[in-house]
Amino acid sequence: MSESVTALPSYASGTSEVPLLGDTIGDNLDRTLAAFGDRDALVERATGRRWTYRELAAEVDLLARGLLAAGIGKGDRVGIWSPNRAEWIFTQYATAKIGAILVNINPAYRVHELEYVLNQAGVRLLVAAKAFKTSDYAGMIEEVRPTCGALRRVVLLDTPQWTELLESGNGVGQDRLAAAQAALSADDPINIQYTSGTTGFPKGATLSHHNILNNGFFVGELCGYTEADRICIPVPFYHCFGMVMGNLAATSHGACMVIPAPAFEPKATLAAVQAEGCTSLYGVPTMFIAELAEDDFDSYDLSTLRTGIMAGSPCPVEVMKQVIERMGMHEVTICYGMTETSPVSTQTRADDSLDLRVSTVGRAHPHIEVKIVDPATGLTVPRGVQGELCTRGYSVMLGYWEQPDKTAEAIDAARWMHTGDLAVMDEQGYVGITGRIKDMVIRGGENIYPREIEEFLYGHPDILDAQVIGVPDQKYGEELMAWVRMRPGAEPLTAERVREFCTGKLAHYKIPRYVHVVDEFPMTVTGKIRKVEMRERAVGILGLG
Known part of the structure; x- marks a missing residue:
């Protein structure tokens, strides 16, 4: 028999004894509140503000009632345009509670991109920072407002507009919020994230409660999270890395979210780990490189670190060695994914060898299927042969917002998401990313x-x-x-x-x-x-x- 017939195909499915969650995000947060109400939920280092789960839930519910008072309901799009801060998280969970669709807007966007996203998603209410670094958000919003027909209201943070939105929630009863929450399905769209398209305009990956809640939960499971964990999140909330792998992984386990700074700063990140006793730290390789390169790196006490996630791009071997040896992150994991898959499809495990953690992006996530196909024929290649990585399961997006043609290009008839990444699967099912089809x-x-x-x-x-x-x-x-x-x-x-x-x-x-x-x-x-x-x-x- 020829070798091509006997070789195992490059296909694997992630098994798990832990079932998928059937909750909405709001219901899941309420469960965590009931179990861990007095534990730390959120720390914002820049302002020194802190919330327990009971206090966080109260903020979220007040904002959710304020959105209801503003006429926002299930399916309405609410934009968020801000660097990392507590109000971003309040908005994330408040919109989920009432079934409004949160539209994440990249803090780096300029007028042209902002106008496109507000119109393409049909954003009715926009929550935004007044400014950040060199970006005058308020000025840019005023510039595009005349051409954004759906936009009814803009709420700027740190202004009376935000206070008014919150205070209006006092006029809406908790029973009305409970009714809105009870009318939601876990399969409802809850989030639109614009992928940084390398060509043309970005596309809005539309994700459900089921997509992102489960992905955050299982990322946390593979990091071994419990209510005792404290997660330092210097990656942006507007992206899945921050709001799903960070926030939802934390709240689904009763862990604490620590915001080291509005945007990534190596010193602020190291200081946050030390001051808050963080057990987990996130970043893309360039962030870890920057932290390790700090002149006073050795003066920080990072002894509480146990785990964390490196993702976003391939991790150089030397960087991984230093993260383990100098930062003490012996259980650090590598994640691979894309916005369209909520995001994580594969992850290394805490007990994987250093070699596996730098040469692969791990194995299929729980309840996820992965395969590697010949880009020309679409047929699954034998293990050890390079092809395009495809993934299927609960995590695959509902589609690109109002772009069925683009959705059909990415997701085939059998619901496989074609990633555009080149990969190889070994005999044990570990996947190595070898490049982008477009980068070759x-x-x-x-x-x-x-x-x-x-x-x-x-x-x-x-x-x-x-x-x-x-x-x-x-x-x-x-x-x-x-x-x-x-x-x-x-x-x-x-x-x-x-x-x-x-x-x-x-x-x-x-x-x-x-x-x-x-x-x-x-x-x-x-x-x-x-x-x-x-x-x-x-x-x-x-x-x-």
Whole structure:
């Protein structure tokens, strides 16, 4: 019999003795309140404000009643445009309680993107910060308001508008809120998250209570969370990493959410872990790199840390080793996912070896199926063979908001979500991400996956971080360009020195022809590297126009 027939297919399903939750988010929060009312629920380090679960639930219910008083009900869209703060969380849970659909708006958006999202989602009420850093949110909102027909009311935080919205909740009885909550199904849409589309306008992934509550819960289960855990969340709430893997993982287990700062600051994050005795810390690799690089890193007491999550992009081996050895996060897990899958589809387990935690993104999540298919034929490939990663289960989004054509491109007839990521599954079912289908570089007919070269460059003693892209080339079609960040005090690298480092260790066609030294990479707010922007800028830098 031929090997292709006997080899196991690249398919796995996540088994679990723990059943899926059938709750709505509001009902689940009420259960946690009943069990852990006096325990810490939320700490906001920037203001020193703190809430127990009883106090958090009271804030959420008051805001939910205020939204009802404002005429907001089931299915209405409520936008939130703010950096991380307590009011973001109040709004997240208050909208869930009444069945309004929370529309997460990226804090980095400018006028053009804001206008698009408000109109595409049909946002009726917008909760927003007045300003943050260089962004004048209030000014931008006024600029787009005349063209946003659905928008009836804007509520700016830290103004009388917010106080009025809350106070109006006093005029609505708790029985009316209870009736609104009782009329909800766990399968109702509850959240629209706009994916940072690399081309064209972003698409609104529409997620249900069932999608995100269960995903947050099972992320927490695999981190071993109980009511004794305290989770430091420096990743943005507007993204699934913050609001699902952070907030919902916490509230479904009675754990405490700690907001170290409105946006990521390495020192504030380390200080929050120390001051609050955090047991878990989240971040994308670039955040952990920044924390470890702090001059006074060793002065922070991080001894309470046990676990945490690294996600968003592949984790370099050296970074993972330091997170375990220097930060004490011996049970740190790697998660893989995308907004359209609520987000997590695979996760490493606390007892997985260091090698598995850096070379893979773990195994299928509980109640989730994953498979790897040939992108051309759609057939499942044998284990060990690269293909496109697909995932199916409770976590797959309802669809892109009012874009059935785009939904059909991403989710096939059998409800498999096609991720666009290239991956390999090993004999034990562990999945390794090998690149993006769109990131693949074709140089003179050779398919090159930048991830392999980036991992190799991390081994250079002077390189702190590296990203590899393809740039246009007349002879080969594409050539490789490495963008590198240097370690403090290191001499900037030339292409010649990088070539010397690579020669004899990498195939000649995998050696970057161009090297560009930068202080930072262009990034999304969630810490994902914007390779599309790097490619655009590279054309100008190299004079390839």
